[in-house]
Amino acid sequence: MTLKVIAGTIWDTLCVTFSYIKVNRKEVKNMKKKIYVTILLLLSAFAAIFVWSYTPKPISLEYQAVQYSAEDNSYTKDIKIKVKGKLYNGIFSKPVYKGVIAIDGYDFTKKYELIPIIFHPKISNGIGSLTYTTVINGKPVLEMLGSIRITDNFKSIYIEVCNPKDKGTVISAPAKTLQDALKISHIFNGASTDNPEKSSQITAKINLSLGNQ
Numbered sequence: 001m002t003l004k005v006i007a008g009t010i011w012d013t014l015c016v017t018f019s020y021i022k023v024n025r026k027e028v029k030n031m032k033k034k035i036y037v038t039i040l041l042l043l044s045a046f047a048a049i050f051v052w053s054y055t056p057k058p059i060s061l062e063y064q065a066v067q068y069s070a071e072d073n074s075y076t077k078d079i080k081i082k083v084k085g086k087l088y089n090g091i092f093s094k095p096v097y098k099g100v101i102a103i104d105g106y107d108f109t110k111k112y113e114l115i116p117i118i119f120h121p122k123i124s125n126g127i128g129s130l131t132y133t134t135v136i137n138g139k140p141v142l143e144m145l146g147s148i149r150i151t152d153n154f155k156s157i158y159i160e161v162c163n164p165k166d167k168g169t170v171i172s173a174p175a176k177t178l179q180d181a182l183k184i185s186h187i188f189n190g191a192s193t194d195n196p197e198k199s200s201q202i203t204a205k206i207n208l209s210l211g212n213q
Helices: 003-053 178-189 196-211
Strands: 057-069 076-088 096-103 128-136 139-151 156-161 169-173
């Protein structure tokens, strides 16, 4: 093989090699561009979801509710509950409600300021505290009604009153009958494994209520 042929072969090989590298670089460049665009879109989507989740949801509802005794089915009372405020429910934070929850029969819930409610998703199916505050004669006053649990942006409410004079009192909304109220109670307590005895008691009460109709 002559030197000229060898040189030509080497030249052709180099040309092919550089052409391949050039094409490869172009493909890599295009791939990088696609990756950057994908990352940008994902970040934009995440940012939008993050901002949306931290945007407070306005709540303005009035419920017909039933107040009853968890220990004595013979006691029931029809009341109304007014909820007006904002629910904050960020991706990385616990749900917080700020506003008004006014309940018939408990005047301080209408006159005092409600301390923002922090709901704890991992405790008793999202329990929160209904505590109100005001200032009387220059001194701060705290009045706790009890615990509260909600579903789907206040679609339903379950309140357990801890006031000593109303021990065992429960408020469920929306409800027009004891049966409605017990069904709401079962939503929270029936799904909980924290207190199976309580769950079975509620189920028995629902069955008893149905039998009395």
